[in-house]
Amino acid sequence: MEEFGGPLVGGGEDGGIFYTKEEERKVRRKMDKWLVGFLAGLYMLSFLDRSNIGNARIAGMEEDLNLTGDQYEWLLTSFYITYITFEWLTLLWRIVPAHKHITFCVAGWGLVASIQALAWNWGSMMFLRALLGVFEAAYGPGVPFYLSFFYRREELALRAGLFISAAPLATAYAGTLAYLITSIPSPLAPWRVLLITEGFPSLIVAVIAWYWIPDSPGEQRWLGRREREIARRRVMVVRDGEEDEEWDDGETGGVAGLEEKRGIKWGEVWMVLGDVKNWITSLMFFSCNVGFSSLPVYLPTILNDMGYTRLQSQALSAPPYLLAFLSVILTTYLSDRHRSRSMFIITHALIAFLGYLFLAVSPLTLTSGSIWGYLAIYPIAIGVFSAVSLVIPWALNNQDTVSKQGAGMVVLGVVGQMGPLVGTRVYPRDGTGNNRLGMGLCAVALAVVAVAAGTLRGMLKRANETRDEEERRMGGRGGRRMRFIL
Numbered sequence: 001m002e003e004f005g006g007p008l009v010g011g012g013e014d015g016g017i018f019y020t021k022e023e024e025r026k027v028r029r030k031m032d033k034w035l036v037g038f039l040a041g042l043y044m045l046s047f048l049d050r051s052n053i054g055n056a057r058i059a060g061m062e063e064d065l066n067l068t069g070d071q072y073e074w075l076l077t078s079f080y081i082t083y084i085t086f087e088w089l090t091l092l093w094r095i096v097p098a099h100k101h102i103t104f105c106v107a108g109w110g111l112v113a114s115i116q117a118l119a120w121n122w123g124s125m126m127f128l129r130a131l132l133g134v135f136e137a138a139y140g141p142g143v144p145f146y147l148s149f150f151y152r153r154e155e156l157a158l159r160a161g162l163f164i165s166a167a168p169l170a171t172a173y174a175g176t177l178a179y180l181i182t183s184i185p186s187p188l189a190p191w192r193v194l195l196i197t198e199g200f201p202s203l204i205v206a207v208i209a210w211y212w213i214p215d216s217p218g219e220q221r222w223l224g225r226r227e228r229e230i231a232r233r234r235v236m237v238v239r240d241g242e243e244d245e246e247w248d249d250g251e252t253g254g255v256a257g258l259e260e261k262r263g264i265k266w267g268e269v270w271m272v273l274g275d276v277k278n279w280i281t282s283l284m285f286f287s288c289n290v291g292f293s294s295l296p297v298y299l300p301t302i303l304n305d306m307g308y309t310r311l312q313s314q315a316l317s318a319p320p321y322l323l324a325f326l327s328v329i330l331t332t333y334l335s336d337r338h339r340s341r342s343m344f345i346i347t348h349a350l351i352a353f354l355g356y357l358f359l360a361v362s363p364l365t366l367t368s369g370s371i372w373g374y375l376a377i378y379p380i381a382i383g384v385f386s387a388v389s390l391v392i393p394w395a396l397n398n399q400d401t402v403s404k405q406g407a408g409m410v411v412l413g414v415v416g417q418m419g420p421l422v423g424t425r426v427y428p429r430d431g432t433g434n435n436r437l438g439m440g441l442c443a444v445a446l447a448v449v450a451v452a453a454g455t456l457r458g459m460l461k462r463a464n465e466t467r468d469e470e471e472r473r474m475g476g477r478g479g480r481r482m483r484f485i486l
Contacts, residue, residue, distance in 0.1 A: 019230045027223060027230050031150055034222040036162050038212060039143055042106055044166035045202045046136050048174060049113035050079065052198050053129070054300060055178035056191040058310055064189055071122045076424035078126045080293070080417060082133035087413035089138040093146050094406050099213040101138070103206050108135035110202025117192040117199075141413040144392045145405055150217050152235060153485065154339055157393040161332025164389040165325050167292075168381065172321035175300065179311070265403040272399070272407040277459060281395045281408075282415035284345070284452045288388040289419025290426065290445040291352060294438070295384060298427045299377070302435055306373050316374060320381035331386040332393075341394040342457035342486055345387050349449035352383025356443035360436050380442075387449055391416075397485045398460065419445075460484040 053061075053075060062072060092101055112132045119125035144160045151159050181197050182190035214220040217231040272278055299320075303313035327348075335344045358376045395412045399405040422445075426438035464483050 017226070017229050017233060019226075019233070023227075023230055024234055027227050027234070028151075028155070030222055030227070031220065031231070032159065032162070035150065035214070035220065036147070036159050038209075039147075040163045040166040042102070042202075042205065042209065043140055043143065043163055044170040045106070045205065046109055046140060047167045047170045048198055049109055049132065049202065050136060051171065052174060052178065052194060054298070055174060055182075056194055058300065059178065059182045059191040059194055060189055061191040064191070065119065065122055065125060067122055070425075073425050075122075075126055075129050077421060078130040079133040079136075080420040080424065082130045083137045083420070084414055084417045086134050086137040087141060087417060088410055090142040090145060090409045090413060091406050092138065093142045094402065097215045098146060099210055099215055102213050103210040105135050105139040106202050106209055107206035109139070110199055110206060113199030113202065114196050115199075117188070117195040137413075137417075141409060141417075144396055145409045148396050148405055149402075150231070150235065153393075153397045154336055156396060157332040157335045157341065157390055158329075160393040160396075161328045161335075161389045164385070164392070165328040168321040168324040168328065168385050171295075172318045172325065175313075175315065175317045265401070268401055268403040269407040272404050272411060277398065277456060278395070278408050278411050279415070280452050280456045280459075281391065282412050284449050284456075285388070285391050285395075285412050285416030286419040287445040287448040287452070288349075288384060288391055289416055290423040291356070291380065291384040291442045292388050292423070293420030294423035294426055294442065295381060298438075302427065303374065303377075305435060308374075320377045321385075323378060324381040324385040327382045327386045328389045332389055335390055339485055341390050341397070342453045345390050345394070345453040346450045348383040348386040348390075349446045349453065350383075351379045352387065353443050353446040353450065355379035355383065356439045356446060360439035360443055383446065387446075391449075394485065400482045457486050460486055 057072060061067075067075075109132055112128055112135060116125065116128045116132075119128060143163055144156070147159050147163070148156060177198070178194055181194045184190075184193060186193050188196075212221075217235060218228045220228060220231060223231060299317050300310070300313040303316055304310055308316060331344055331348065335341055355376045355378070359373065359380075362372070392412070395408050396405050399408045422441070426441050427435050464486075467483065
């Protein structure tokens, strides 16, 4: 069917409306702007509150709290211990209305991040860092799962990339912002002013989130009535090629069925735990996170060890992250366009691997006080952030029900977030300024990502071929099953 405006899509036995592809694009653009943009802004705030401890450290926190030995590393580790322990909160996105869940998370981390300014010793700060991990675990890991309620799977990588790109963007300006804030004359110690100033805005935004966040595709206040119906209908079908077609996802109504029912099918959760593909994806996420977690909190120190002053180290931290931000958006766009995840992950993992390897094996005379050491940071930042931005949507893409998607994200998070337990301790402060061991460990981790991605691609390709053969034998009877994205 066609009408003025292009061929019609949608409709179907469920009585859904027909709409043009131009109408669908218009709806998608509005969701990109008002939903993904807002969620990315929240993630930027959370990432800033998570990683500003590195800036607080060089602004006097270490001296004021009398941190010695590996106590600073434990402040980083305590955050990730609770972050991992509470990854199961991702399942709440399927149970609790999103606007309530997000508001609770944002208000929680904003309050805790601000209260960190009141810490008087190592123990009090470690408790607050652990509590911060609980609230952030309930938000960031579950957002790609939440976005899968609104976007087709071949659209998800770009949207997850737009969301995750807030991390390098936040890191890019964190140093400059920290310098400006800590330069403000105040009776409080500069690091305390920094934590209060960067934590408090989340409390304000939490109020906005209560009214702004939709619980389902049909409840988006920035869409008109017909646009809401299009938003509901478009996620009830998948696109294998250029045409829309429905497949049996095991949950009537597809992901848009979220509007009619909530809850988790526990039988499908156990199926996820027994699927080796989920564990391979989690291994990739673990390995990516070794670099993803260590780079933001250690880069200023690493640059300082290369011979740059503290002020220069803060300023030079920004450019690699700005390029990483652009790379994430471009990579996820191309990944969606070509319906491919593995080849982009392998490419970026190898790029980061080469950067780490250079810093691990090159003579100190080549990396210390030299432009070459600094330039090696660029492929590392670009590769690590781009690879991790695709691992998450790839894990979601290859689950055929909402319950499996939620369970898959929990497995991905619990295993994957153990990577930061390694990453936050790979650069021990032994007084030598030698970071070779940490660089070598990160190089190995990125090599593992590339190998695991290639292995998973082979497994998924064989699974697709098996499903093709089964459907040919059935002669089209029994419906079309989902095909895995490679």
